Amino acid sequence: MGKLESIKIRFLGGVREVGRSAVVLNSEHSGVLLDYGVQVDRDPDFPLHIPPKDLDGIILTHAHLDHSGGIPIFYFRSKLPLYSTELTLRLSKILINDFLKLAGYYLPYEHPELEAMVDNGIFVEYGETFQVGKFRVKFLEAGHIPGSAQLLVEVDGKKIVYTSDLNVLETRLLKGADLDYGEISAIILESTYAVEDHPDRLEMEKLFVGRVREVVEAGGTVLVPAFSVGRSQEVLCVLEAHGFEYSVFMDGMALEVNEIMLQHPLYFRDYALLRRALEKARWITQWRERREAVRQPCVIVSPAGMLKGGAAAFYVEKVAKEKRNAIFLVSYQIPGTPGRVLLEQRKIYSNGKLKPVEAEVEKFSFSSHSGSKELKTLLKTLQGNPVVYTVHGEDESCQALARWVEEELGFKAYAPKPGEIFEL
Ligand SMILES: [Zn+2]
Ligand SMILES: [Zn+2]
Structure with missing residues (x-):
């Protein structure tokens, strides 16, 4: 000592x-x-x-x-x-x-x-x-x-x-x-x-929910590629907090993650909001449900956030084909990832080839x-x-x-x- x-x-x-x-x-x-x-x-x-x-x-x-x-x-x-x-x-x-x-x-x-x-x-x-x-x-x-x-x-x-x-x-x-x-x-x-610097969060939320609403009301499907832990739940809570009234689907590992999060209320700012948002969302687990979801006006939140694998890789091909649809990116896209290519070139990989995207592509920063x-x-x-x-x-x-x-x-x-x- x-x-x-x-x-x-x-x-x-x-x-x-x-x-x-x-x-x-x-x-x-x-x-x-x-x-x-x-x-x-x-x-x-x-x-x-x-x-x-x-x-x-x-x-x-x-x-x-x-x-x-x-x-x-x-x-x-x-x-x-x-x-x-x-x-x-x-x-x-x-x-x-x-x-x-x-x-x-x-x-x-x-x-x-x-x-x-x-x-x-x-x-x-x-x-x-x-x-x-x-x-x-x-x-x-x-x-x-x-x-x-x-x-x-x-x-x-x-x-x-x-x-x-x-x-x-x-x-x-x-x-x-x-x-x-x-x-x-x-x-x-x-x-x-x-x-x-990040843009003002509340403004970004309003902009995001407004754009999602426009697309869905015009009969389109919105794909939101998002990481399963954190960002997926944040997107759902943002939609719920702004009174979003249309169908929301959630896919991927997020389901298992959601169940665990719901068992730990103390970690969240507003557990009631999280619970409501997760309960309203429809959880997709099967291919039949995936194929049905992309055919209707709705929001699909699915990993991977940068479109590297995950169910989002399936959805993006379907959603990309129609002008009335939209792909809204909500995370940082690392250079070289399919998400970055989509953002910069408005193209996606399909069977190893780059194809142009008809759907709208926008980025919202929810860091x-x-x-x-x-x-x-x-x-x-x-x-x-x-x-x-x-x-x-x-x-x-x-x-x-x-x-x-x-x-x-x-x-x-x-x-x-x-x-x-x-x-x-
Ligand atoms: Zn981290
Ligand atoms: Zn880190």
């Missing part, structure tokens, strides 16, 4: 890129891993390696594969405790299972490792504090997807915030992030939209990440003299935000590179 040890922060991935997020904190012989994701945009790519014996535990912030998808790698032999909210662990199990189905051949783990990961889960609630090795950790609401958390880590008299993915503003589905950090020594901040303005406001209101690490963004975004912090706020700021270690 006595002398304060230095803390090492090591970035294993998810820096100067979006995907495969992983950070290790070390103090003396104690170590804790914050997230261990996978990069799914190319052949599955994992963060740098860390031996399980160097860790006292793993903390998972939310279910997205870019944060959770590599964690089963640690469960071949070890019994490391895995801390997350209950909802996060249940959703992660579904997403990783699905990932195994799609990419199984390329993955370094299988179902038994996923089962072992789930068996070692320890559930933590927002506001709860627990000990991992030398680290005292508190979960704070992140507002990003259902179950998502930020981490407030205390060790050797220092306080570090790991925001993971966060949305400061409330949405129809979730409350905004809890920013009650107190005085801190460092913050590891996501930078997905560090250089981009679950904070925009540039919100990130800067958060940084301006930080207490203490924190070191800022900008992560989880394109190279330019991370660097631009770090520069802004140094110039405008005078805090030390870094855009770490993979493998880089900082001492605090």
Whole structure:
């Protein structure tokens, strides 16, 4: 006791890129891993390696594969405790299972490792504090997807915030992030939209529901490709909150996800709205129902959000053929995905060939990440003299935000590179 040890922060991935997020904190012989994701945009790519014996535990912030998808790698032999909210662990199990189905051949783990990961889960609630090795950790609401958390880590008299993915503003589905950090020594901040602002949410909602109504009232079908966890439910809640009165269908893994979400009311801003929206939607499970749905005026919400596989790949071919129909994209479209091609060229892949689309194509931004303005406001209101690490963004975004912090706020700021270690 006595002398304060230095803390090492090591970035294993998810820096100067979006995907495969992983950070290790070390103090003396104690170590804790914050997230261990996978990069799914190319052949599955994992963060740098860390031996399980160097860790006292793993903390998972939310279910997205870019944060959770590599964690089963640690469960071949070890019994490391895995801390997350209950909802996060249940959703992660579904997403990783699905990932195994799609990419199984390329993955370094299988179902038994996923089962072992789930068996070692320890559930933590927002506001709860627990000990991992030398680290005292508190979960704070992140507002990003259902179950998502930020981490407030205390060790050797220092306080570090790991925001993971966060949305400061409330949405129809979730409350905004809890920013009650107190005085801190460092913050590891996501930078997905560090250089981009989102349009006003309520205006966007009105515009979206209005356009959906127009198409359906003119006899058309609206396809909304959306990721199963979070965005699908958000779209349904937006329609319900604005009194949308026509048929809404929901397809894909979202069904299983919905059932789990309904069992966890405390994670939602307005559970009654969610429940109403999910109960009104008709859940599609069979091919016969899919073929019937595309023949009527209605809205179909289906994965995948970027049209890479999933039932949306079937719907898009049918919906694209008619002028009266519409495809409304509600998520970011990564370059090279079918969704991006659709948005930029108004074309879809059909039997391996690019074909023009007759239906209307529009994009509505329903982001679950904070925009540039919100990130800067958060940084301006930080207490203490924190070191800022900008992560989880394109190279330019991370660097631009770090520069802004140094110039405008005078805090030390870094855009770490993979493998880089900082001492605090
Ligand atoms: Zn995320
Ligand atoms: Zn992420």
